[in-house]
Amino acid sequence: xxxxxxxxAVERAAQEHWERxxxxxxxxxxxxxxxxxxxxxxxPSGRCHMGHVRNYTIGDVITRFMRMQGYNVLQPxxxxxxxxxxxxxxxxxxxxxxxxxxxxxxxxxxxxRSLGLALDWSRELATCDPRYYRWNQWLFLRMLERGIAYKxxxxxxxxxxxxxxxxxEQVIDGRGWRTGALIEKREIPMYYLRIxxxxxxxxxxxxxxxxxxxxxxxxxxxxxxxSEGCEIAFPYAPDTRDALRSDGVLKVxxxxxxxxxxVTFMAVAAEHPIAAAAAARNPEIAAFVEECRRGSVMExxxxxxxxxxxxxxxxxxxxxxxxxxxxxxxxxxxMTYGEGAVMGVPAHDERDFEFAQKHGLRIRTxxxxxxxxxxxxxxxxxxxxxxxxxxxxxxxxxxxxxxxxIDAIAAALEKKGLGRKRVQxxxxxxxxxxxxYWGCPIPIIHCDSCGDVPVPDDQLPVVxxxxxxxxxxxxxLAKTPxxxxxxxxxxxxxxxxxxxxxxxxxxxxxxFLRYACADAEDAAVDSRVDYWLPVDQYIGGIEHAILHLLYxxxxxxxxxxxxxxxxxxPFSNLLTQGMVLNHIxxxxxxxxxxxxxxxxxxxxxxxEDGSVRYVAxxxxxxTVEVEYEGLGTMSKSKNNGVDPQQLVERYGADTVRLFAMxxxxxxxxxxxxxEGVQGAYRFLRRxxxxxxxxxxxxxxxxxxxxxxxxxxxxxxxxxxxxxxxxTDDIGRRRTFNTAIAAVMELLNAVTRFDDxxxxxxxxxxxxFEIVTMALSPIVPHICHALWKALGHDSxxxxxxxxxxxxxxxxxxxxxxxxxxxxxxxxxxxxxxVNADEARIRETALADEQVRKFVADKPxxxxxxxxxxxxxxxx
RNA sequence: GCCGGGAUGGCGGAACUGGUAGACGCGCCGGACUCAAAAUCCGGUUCUGGCAACAGAGUGUGGGUUCGAUUCCCUCUCCCGGCACCA
Numbered sequence: 001x002x003x004x005x006x007x008x009a010v011e012r013a014a015q016e017h018w019e020r021x022x023x024x025x026x027x028x029x030x031x032x033x034x035x036x037x038x039x040x041x042x043x044p045s046g047r048c049h050m051g052h053v054r055n056y057t058i059g060d061v062i063t064r065f066m067r068m069q070g071y072n073v074l075q076p077x078x079x080x081x082x083x084x085x086x087x088x089x090x091x092x093x094x095x096x097x098x099x100x101x102x103x104x105x106x107x108x109x110x111x112x113r114s115l116g117l118a119l120d121w122s123r124e125l126a127t128c129d130p131r132y133y134r135w136n137q138w139l140f141l142r143m144l145e146r147g148i149a150y151k152x153x154x155x156x157x158x159x160x161x162x163x164x165x166x167x168x169e170q171v172i173d174g175r176g177w178r179t180g181a182l183i184e185k186r187e188i189p190m191y192y193l194r195i196x197x198x199x200x201x202x203x204x205x206x207x208x209x210x211x212x213x214x215x216x217x218x219x220x221x222x223x224x225x226x227s228e229g230c231e232i233a234f235p236y237a238p239d240t241r242d243a244l245r246s247d248g249v250l251k252v253x254x255x256x257x258x259x260x261x262x263v264t265f266m267a268v269a270a271e272h273p274i275a276a277a278a279a280a281r282n283p284e285i286a287a288f289v290e291e292c293r294r295g296s297v298m299e300x301x302x303x304x305x306x307x308x309x310x311x312x313x314x315x316x317x318x319x320x321x322x323x324x325x326x327x328x329x330x331x332x333x334x335m336t337y338g339e340g341a342v343m344g345v346p347a348h349d350e351r352d353f354e355f356a357q358k359h360g361l362r363i364r365t366x367x368x369x370x371x372x373x374x375x376x377x378x379x380x381x382x383x384x385x386x387x388x389x390x391x392x393x394x395x396x397x398x399x400x401x402x403x404x405x406i407d408a409i410a411a412a413l414e415k416k417g418l419g420r421k422r423v424q425x426x427x428x429x430x431x432x433x434x435x436x437y438w439g440c441p442i443p444i445i446h447c448d449s450c451g452d453v454p455v456p457d458d459q460l461p462v463v464x465x466x467x468x469x470x471x472x473x474x475x476x477l478a479k480t481p482x483x484x485x486x487x488x489x490x491x492x493x494x495x496x497x498x499x500x501x502x503x504x505x506x507x508x509x510x511x512f513l514r515y516a517c518a519d520a521e522d523a524a525v526d527s528r529v530d531y532w533l534p535v536d537q538y539i540g541g542i543e544h545a546i547l548h549l550l551y552x553x554x555x556x557x558x559x560x561x562x563x564x565x566x567x568x569x570p571f572s573n574l575l576t577q578g579m580v581l582n583h584i585x586x587x588x589x590x591x592x593x594x595x596x597x598x599x600x601x602x603x604x605x606x607x608e609d610g611s612v613r614y615v616a617x618x619x620x621x622x623t624v625e626v627e628y629e630g631l632g633t634m635s636k637s638k639n640n641g642v643d644p645q646q647l648v649e650r651y652g653a654d655t656v657r658l659f660a661m662x663x664x665x666x667x668x669x670x671x672x673x674x675e676g677v678q679g680a681y682r683f684l685r686r687x688x689x690x691x692x693x694x695x696x697x698x699x700x701x702x703x704x705x706x707x708x709x710x711x712x713x714x715x716x717x718x719x720x721x722x723x724x725x726x727t728d729d730i731g732r733r734r735t736f737n738t739a740i741a742a743v744m745e746l747l748n749a750v751t752r753f754d755d756x757x758x759x760x761x762x763x764x765x766x767x768f769e770i771v772t773m774a775l776s777p778i779v780p781h782i783c784h785a786l787w788k789a790l791g792h793d794s795x796x797x798x799x800x801x802x803x804x805x806x807x808x809x810x811x812x813x814x815x816x817x818x819x820x821x822x823x824x825x826x827x828x829x830x831x832x833v834n835a836d837e838a839r840i841r842e843t844a845l846a847d848e849q850v851r852k853f854v855a856d857k858p859x860x861x862x863x864x865x866x867x868x869x870x871x872x873x874x
Numbered sequence: 875g876c877c878g879g880g881a882u883g884g885c886g887g888a889a890c891u892g893g894u895a896g897a898c899g900c901g902c903c904g905g906a907c908u909c910a911a912a913a914u915c916c917g918g919u920u921c922u923g924g925c926a927a928c929a930g931a932g933u934g935u936g937g938g939u940u941c942g943a944u945u946c947c948c949u950c951u952c953c954c955g956g957c958a959c960c961a
Contacts, residue, residue, distance in 0.1 A: 167959040303875040741898035
């Protein structure tokens with residue numbers, strides 16, 4: 001063993017050993033319990049960032065831990081390789097997205113390898129590989145056959161200058177990111193997947209996932225948004241019948257049918273047919289509808305914009321009273337939810353209340369809440385107005401409890417044919433069409449005579465040409481005849497291939513299945529999926545809590561219904577890691593865009609008066625004063641990323657892994673700190689040195705537990721306590737930071753333990769073995785070397801079994817008890833471990849400090865927490 | 875705006891089921907080693923008062939439940955994630 005810790009040499013040796021033995025390539029083995037540990041695959045953006053390092057280290061710790069527990073562990077890796085950044089890079093430097101992507105994959109693979117992850121690279125896949133995405137196409141066609149996939153129009157962001165569809169992130173303050181043009185909404189035909197058909201099952205399925213964080217399940221449940229309510233039809237008044245030139249009804253969905261008699265207006269979305277009819281005859285309405293058409297399609301934008309509305313002058317009739325009610329167009333009504341129309345009940349809905357106040361509409365009180373005593377609803381709004389209560393002024397339905405009123409009104413409406421109870425979901429069907437090049441082609445051919453014709457299975461995959469370079473003005477596929485020109489599979493006539501590609505969420509909705517059988521050539525999945533799936537532990541960023549995870553749950557169910565897999569839920573346990581943050585420094589030049597400076601180049605300057613300023617070093621050798629903007633997630637745009645590669649080269653992968661695991665628990669955000677990395681490095685050096693000192697003194701004799709001194713027993717107890725804690729922290733709690741802290745404490749104790757007797761050395765040897773074992777999932781390279789140095793030449797550490805604490809070593813005969821008087825800490829006493837309440841109380845009262853506070857007051861109550869604390873109440 | 879989460883020393887965090895607040899690490903201060911510096915090692919480090927023993931205060935804000943609250947309940951403030959075409 002070398003005296004000096006040389007991470008580069010240590011890591012090279014360990015990685016060579018694992019690679020030579022193909023240690024992490026696994027096969028189905030029915031005789032052993034399997035464990036599928038999966039981290040979300042990366043988008044190959046160019047270089048790994050700290051978020052990847054954190055994500056994959058967490059997965060690796062669990063993988064290595066479970067492997068040592070005797071499981072057959074699969075940990076695969078692949079590439080989420082389609083997506084927008086490749087097109088953006090292409091626009092910038094003229095390189096085709098394919099080449100950019102494959103180059104990035106090669107570099108990032110090298111980076112991941114240098115981290116020493118226990119990955120089975122033989123299963124590697126990339127979603128831009130036709131061998132993968134042909135099955136996207138195949139599965140899409142099966143969904144089309146079953147009506148799960150269908151076509152309808154959808155709304156997109158349209159840049160009128162570039163004549164192109166923009167992603168939400170490309171719309172900044174309502175303008176196109178490249179052109180600065182005001183963005184418009186535009187309706188185009190798209191393919192949708194009927195996720196709503198699975199809404200109930202996706203919601204109920206959450207109950208079968210005890211291994212998922214509650215907050216993620218809650219977010220998904222709210223996203224699905226099941227609500228039970230009533231569909232109510234308001235027949236058109238004569239003016240509306242004229243305007244639309246038809247009989248008909250305006251349908252709304254409401255959960256508060258009990259407030260039906262409080263309706264004083266109706267509000268419809270700008271895209272609603274009644275709005276269109278009103279716009280056709282009234283220029284003011286037309287202008288308002290036009291105004292609503294501008295701006296982005298993002299819900300956050302719609303929800304934060306000022307609530308506006310215009311009366312249409314058209315009316316519908318109340319289903320019971322026949323009273324005419326005016327229809328308004330309002331920008332806060334979503335065409336995509338329910339019927340694109342709502343009934344306005346200002347007395348009992350806060351949003352309607354505000355709208356009515358603003359436009360001077362009537363407020364009609366029809367429910368009295370039981371908690372808020374009021375006769376009439378009037379400003380300002382109080383929450384009691386929105387509560388359930390007893391109906392008033394509601395004709396034959398007056399005097400009923402809200403729920404009874406809802407039932408009665410629903411029944412009466414149904415009898416009239418003007419409504420019924422129904423369930424409404426907030427969840428919408430999943431639009432998968434993208435007017436973009438770098439994605440999986442949708443396998444459809446448009447024929448003038450046959451319509452939309454699916455590409456026959458034997459012509460799959462529809463291969464994406466890899467040599468195109470997008471220029472920001474629309475999809476290059478639509479300008480490439482060699483791609484879109486084809487013949488109709490049905491009639492043989494000239495036809496046009498669909499040029500839209502699929503949402504990249506399609507790619508990531510089933511990749512975890514494909515890892516089980518990545519080389520299967522004639523099927524999407526084969527029987528190996530039955531062995532490995534479901535995923536036992538899935539690890540990824542909290543930002544995927546809803547969309548990716550919900551789509552994957554949906555897709556898995558579709559594949560189940562196609563008979564391809566035998567389970568409902570793809571991920572049994574989920575760990576959502578927090579984001580990685582770093583400081584943000586910037587400067588606003590007199591002209592042009594705000595500049596961001598990497599924190600590595602910024603210096604903090606403390607003035608003598610306590611003032612603080614920040615100065616950044618520029619590439620030309622100069623300095624500029626910059627502003628501190630606080631912490632934010634590491635990103636290219638804020639220039640606050642840290643390159644893990646430099647750190648690996650400087651300190652080694654183990655240091656980077658240790659830092660990522662030690663600095664915060666996995667679910668929390670992680671703040672970057674240069675000093676923290678150095679601290680991690682220092683610890684590993686200290687560990688190396690301590691083991692070196694120990695083994696240099698020659699082999700340790702065998703441990704004889706019966707022959708130990710009290711101090712030796714103490715250290716041995718601590719070793720086994722630490723082992724028990726680390727096992728629990730990694731295995732159950734997944735708090736790697738506290739596991740590391742416990743090992744650090746043990747190492748501190750070992751370092752202080754200067755007993756050189758034979759049994760002292762034996763106890764120390766055991767402590768080092770436990771330290772090495774316990775840290776090995778986190779810092780596997782150094783532990784691989786230390787294990788050998790500790791005399792284990794025949795078996796590598798990764799092939800050892802995780803040890804169990806010795807119960808005999810944990811036994812203690814005396815313990816410390818905390819004494820409180822009236823809940824305040826006043827002393828500590830030592831008592832035998834099996835002392836009863838009387839004995840503890842007696843010992844506590846003998847303590848001088850305690851006596852001072854008890855004085856001669858009678859003890860009214862004694863609370864004993866066994867093994868921990870006694871509280872004397874006087 | 876809606877949904878979800880968070881806030882504890884100078885800093886990152888710990889306290890697992892309502893029971894010792896501040897483990898562990900960073901930083902800082904003092905000491906050892908050194909011609910000196912770096913590295914390393916040893917000691918100290920929540921705040922206030924006190925030489926000390928010790929006492930009081932203290933987990934974003936305000937209130938509540940309890941013998942006892944960082945932990946449970948209510949209120950407010952600020953920060954972060956998601957909002958369906960970033961991945």
